[in-house]
Amino acid sequence: MKEPNVASDAETKTLPTDGSRQVEIFGIKLPTTALRAYTMVIALVVVWVLFQYATGGIFLEARNFSNLMRQTAVTGVLSVGMLMVIVTGQIDLSVGSVVGLAGGIAAAAGSQAWLGWSLIPSLAAGVLVGLVIGAAHGLLIAYANIPAFIVTLGGLLVWRGVIKGISKGNTIPIELSGFKAIGQCYLHPIAGYAMAGVFVAAMTWLTIRRNRGRQRYGVATHSVMLVALKILVPSIIVLAFTYVLNSYTGVPAPVIILLAVALLGAFITQNTTFGRYLYAIGGNPDAARLSGISIRRHLLAVFCIMGALAGVAAIIYTARVGSASPDAGVLLELDAIAACVIGGASLMGGRGTVFGACVGALFMASLDNGMSLKNLPDFTQDIIKGAILVGAVGLDMLGRRRS
Amino acid sequence: MENGKTSPLLEMREIIKTFPGVRALDGVSFDLRAGEVHSLVGENGAGKSTLMKILGGVYPHGEYGGEIRIDGVEQSFAGVRDSEAAGVAVVFQELSLVQEMTVGENIFLGREPRSFGVIRWHELYGRARKLLDDLHLSIDPHTMVRQLGIGQQQLVEIAKALSHDARILVLDEPTAALTGSEAETLFAILDRLRERGVGMVYISHKLDEVFRLSDRITVLRDGKTIGTHARGEISEARVIALMVGREVGQLFPAGGSELGEVLFEARNITVIDPVLNIKKLVDNVSFEVRSGEVLGIAGLMGAGRSDLLMAIFGAHGGRVYGEVRIHGQRVPLNNPADAIKHGLAFVTEDRKRFGLVLDQTILNNITLASLRRVSGRFVTHIDAEAAAVRQAARELNIKAPSIFAIAGTLSGGNQQKVVLAKWLLAKPAILFLDEPTRGIDIGAKQEIYAQISELSRTGLAIVLVSSELPEVLGLSDRVLVLHEGKLTGEFSRATATPEAVMACATGQASR
Numbered sequence: 001m002k003e004p005n006v007a008s009d010a011e012t013k014t015l016p017t018d019g020s021r022q023v024e025i026f027g028i029k030l031p032t033t034a035l036r037a038y039t040m041v042i043a044l045v046v047v048w049v050l051f052q053y054a055t056g057g058i059f060l061e062a063r064n065f066s067n068l069m070r071q072t073a074v075t076g077v078l079s080v081g082m083l084m085v086i087v088t089g090q091i092d093l094s095v096g097s098v099v100g101l102a103g104g105i106a107a108a109a110g111s112q113a114w115l116g117w118s119l120i121p122s123l124a125a126g127v128l129v130g131l132v133i134g135a136a137h138g139l140l141i142a143y144a145n146i147p148a149f150i151v152t153l154g155g156l157l158v159w160r161g162v163i164k165g166i167s168k169g170n171t172i173p174i175e176l177s178g179f180k181a182i183g184q185c186y187l188h189p190i191a192g193y194a195m196a197g198v199f200v201a202a203m204t205w206l207t208i209r210r211n212r213g214r215q216r217y218g219v220a221t222h223s224v225m226l227v228a229l230k231i232l233v234p235s236i237i238v239l240a241f242t243y244v245l246n247s248y249t250g251v252p253a254p255v256i257i258l259l260a261v262a263l264l265g266a267f268i269t270q271n272t273t274f275g276r277y278l279y280a281i282g283g284n285p286d287a288a289r290l291s292g293i294s295i296r297r298h299l300l301a302v303f304c305i306m307g308a309l310a311g312v313a314a315i316i317y318t319a320r321v322g323s324a325s326p327d328a329g330v331l332l333e334l335d336a337i338a339a340c341v342i343g344g345a346s347l348m349g350g351r352g353t354v355f356g357a358c359v360g361a362l363f364m365a366s367l368d369n370g371m372s373l374k375n376l377p378d379f380t381q382d383i384i385k386g387a388i389l390v391g392a393v394g395l396d397m398l399g400r401r402r403s
Numbered sequence: 404m405e406n407g408k409t410s411p412l413l414e415m416r417e418i419i420k421t422f423p424g425v426r427a428l429d430g431v432s433f434d435l436r437a438g439e440v441h442s443l444v445g446e447n448g449a450g451k452s453t454l455m456k457i458l459g460g461v462y463p464h465g466e467y468g469g470e471i472r473i474d475g476v477e478q479s480f481a482g483v484r485d486s487e488a489a490g491v492a493v494v495f496q497e498l499s500l501v502q503e504m505t506v507g508e509n510i511f512l513g514r515e516p517r518s519f520g521v522i523r524w525h526e527l528y529g530r531a532r533k534l535l536d537d538l539h540l541s542i543d544p545h546t547m548v549r550q551l552g553i554g555q556q557q558l559v560e561i562a563k564a565l566s567h568d569a570r571i572l573v574l575d576e577p578t579a580a581l582t583g584s585e586a587e588t589l590f591a592i593l594d595r596l597r598e599r600g601v602g603m604v605y606i607s608h609k610l611d612e613v614f615r616l617s618d619r620i621t622v623l624r625d626g627k628t629i630g631t632h633a634r635g636e637i638s639e640a641r642v643i644a645l646m647v648g649r650e651v652g653q654l655f656p657a658g659g660s661e662l663g664e665v666l667f668e669a670r671n672i673t674v675i676d677p678v679l680n681i682k683k684l685v686d687n688v689s690f691e692v693r694s695g696e697v698l699g700i701a702g703l704m705g706a707g708r709s710d711l712l713m714a715i716f717g718a719h720g721g722r723v724y725g726e727v728r729i730h731g732q733r734v735p736l737n738n739p740a741d742a743i744k745h746g747l748a749f750v751t752e753d754r755k756r757f758g759l760v761l762d763q764t765i766l767n768n769i770t771l772a773s774l775r776r777v778s779g780r781f782v783t784h785i786d787a788e789a790a791a792v793r794q795a796a797r798e799l800n801i802k803a804p805s806i807f808a809i810a811g812t813l814s815g816g817n818q819q820k821v822v823l824a825k826w827l828l829a830k831p832a833i834l835f836l837d838e839p840t841r842g843i844d845i846g847a848k849q850e851i852y853a854q855i856s857e858l859s860r861t862g863l864a865i866v867l868v869s870s871e872l873p874e875v876l877g878l879s880d881r882v883l884v885l886h887e888g889k890l891t892g893e894f895s896r897a898t899a900t901p902e903a904v905m906a907c908a909t910g911q912a913s914r
Contacts, residue, residue, distance in 0.1 A: 216786065219806075272782055273774045273778065273780070279760070280763070283763055286756060286757050287758055289738075289739060293771075
């Protein structure tokens with residue numbers, strides 16, 4: 001009698017305790033749904049180590065790290081919105097152009113040569129422009145049934161044209177000091193550590209509470225080892241980040257904005273009925289519709305959110321640069337999409353997490369930052385980024401097929 | 404060593420197949436002689452499909468234990484092509500035709516007659532025509548598969564398998580989507596293949612067919628071979644007992660719950676085909692259901708039964724006319740959300756396509772139609788959800804590692820229970836069931852029948868659409884019959900006989 005091959009035996013050993021797919025690493029069981037995000041974290045670490053070595057230690061220096069974090073903020077904010085769009089099985093290709101337009105409107109609103117508004121109205125104008133554009137996209141996609149790819153491709157062209165027309169090709173400078181501050185100011189180090197402390201406390205409480213919940217759901221609780229790891233690893237990472245940022249000047253404002261957006265996004269996708277419905281719509285629109293979910297309203301909402309977040313990202317971006325260029329944000333949508341996919345989202349819909357998207361955004365920003373430090377020419381950077389994107393997702397797909 | 408002449412056409416010996424955490428096949432042995440129809444029966448999860456997937460090369464050599472021998476020669480299939488080359492053709496339950504291609508293109512997909520890369524269309528369609536004629540199928544090979552009814556598509560699928568000149572043909576639930584006459588066409592084809600010496604493995608839950616066609620019957624249970632018997636040596640009741648592992652009592656629970664007031668009324672429902680604007684899928688159908696009543700709707704495939712329910716539920720793509728009254732009040736049902744709000748629930752057919760989000764957990768699936776009520780208006784509360792779902796899973800006896808198991812990993816019967824649980828959690832007053840036990844083993848069927856009976860006892864009004872006549876007749880208090888969109892018959896439990904209902908279903912009579 002022939003024995004089954006070794007692979008099957010190994011599979012049998014990892015008996016899942018709750019029916020979700022699991023793998024065993026160093027004796028600790030991890031759910032595969034989060035595996036892509038974990039793999040990306042490892043890939044991120046590898047990339048950091050590589051760049052650190054290649055740049056002779058500059059890459060992870062406090063000042064560059066702070067830069068890197070600020071660069072991540074723009075893509076990160078966009079990818080939170082993009083994640084929701086992708087989870088519902090849609091796509092938004094217009095995001096870069098919306099960033100350019102919203103940034104231009106916000107700058108113009110605050111500029112004496114244009115509208116001369118004060119800080120809050122100017123910023124609100126930027127976000128509102130994004131929101132309205134998002135609503136327009138959403139209406140066409142959800143109610144007129146035009147495919148998202150087409151509507152947002154059209155948007156990519158149209159909104160870029162609009163900002164070029166309004167600005168007549170000129171850069172609009174930021175005059176409001178408050179506006180500029182958004183890109184450049186920092187949190188006092190003490191406040192930074194306080195924030196990190198709150199995070200650690202929250203993490204501990206949530207993890208323990210969730211673990212106790214598992215018992216009530218009829219599922220085996222995690223081992224003490226796993227619980228400890230779940231608390232310690234993120235906490236150490238957060239504290240390390242805060243430390244490095246504080247050694248320069250402190251946690252930058254764009255990072256705070258990203259954190260707020262990411263936390264809100266994660267909450268919405270994981271802990272609300274709205275978020276649950278998004279995953280259902282992406283996973284099986286027919287089943288979702290028959291279960292009484294209004295697909296149209298949710299799609300409209302998702303594109304509105306994307307638009308508003310594009311406005312927020314535009315403000316961060318423009319504030320950092322100090323002015324609004326009509327070319328701002330070109331190809332930014334691809335970074336956002338890449339970030340989501342690298343972080344585990346499926347373009348078919350129904351899968352992906354905000355955490356993964358943020359890790360993906362950090363990954364993409366790290367590539368940009370590292371390659372710039374090495375003074376690689378732009379075209380080389382593009383080639384490498386594209387190759388790594390395909391390679392990273394391709395490897396993951398291969399891994400999935402095996403299981 | 405075996406003499407080639409006396410060894411059977413096919414032998415599968417001591418087959419072992421494991422998946423993470425589960426031993427799907429535990430030393431199963433199965434053999435097939437030339438010119439015989441050997442049925443493989445067993446509950447869902449017993450291992451029938453897995454065994455056939457191994458035979459068909461879906462699980463290649465090395466991914467299972469044991470050996471496969473054809474004509475005494477051991478086989479090591481690296482993939483489906485190898486098994487096809489060895490003369491094995493498998494027709495799975497799920498259709499694998501390309502909808503946007505013609506019948507001829509589908510039959511020869513991947514093996515088109517070519518010269519220097521250019522397809523010889525004339526030859527392709529000529530051979531397709533001949534194949535279809537040989538099988539006495541009057542389908543034009545130039546027809547787009549999309550335009551064929553599901554029964555005809557299944558027959559094309561079988562023709563495709565036969566185009567390989569197979570010596571071993573495996574049919575997995577082949578009559579699931581066939582009308583009575585289409586099934587007869589199939590049985591005639593099988594008889595002709597018998598004469599040609601083709602060995603056939605017939606997998607079906609329909610024991611009447613199994614007993615009509617088979618020379619031998621093998622029962623699998625929990626991945627083991629329980630027994631192989633010649634057809635004459637065993638009774639249907641004994642086969643069921645072997646499948647289930649216990650003596651099975653009455654399949655259908657005794658009816659007769661008290662009927663209350665009229666809960667639901669549909670008046671003059673007409674549905675226009677969204678594609679062929681002049682065609683009426685449902686033509687002026689009216690009916691009512693009382694609290695505690697089970698109303699069966701019988702009819703052939705294409706009679707408009709599912710269209711009727713979809714239209715009432717607000718989910719049909721075509722234009723819908725007529726009105727619906729609940730508790731005597733007229734209610735507009737423009738979309739499923741409206742219907743659910745008014746106390747309707749719809750367990751649709753094709754659970755994978757319309758009923759479940761396969762990637763998600765059982766928990767997420769079961770709460771999908773009642774999330775706001777069970778979990779919270781905006782923020783979800785897993786604790787409350789988990790409690791409700793565990794209760795529902797217990798009541799329906801859903802077998803799964805936990806409520807966090809992914810729906811796609813469950814067996815057909817358990818998946819159907821998840822869909823049913825989802826709708827019951829929405830606390831409906833009126834329940835529509837469309838083919839609730841399709842592709843489900845007898846044990847799970849019995850549980851679902853008991854559940855339906857219990858639900859009607861608690862006062863639910865139930866409408867049951869099913870193509871399995873024994874099911875409709877066994878469960879319903881009243882039976883309606885549709886034929887090509889029109890209501891052609893109405894029977895009480897006493898007057899509904901298979902012959903009378905069939906006569907109305909085929910349009911030969913009207914009552």
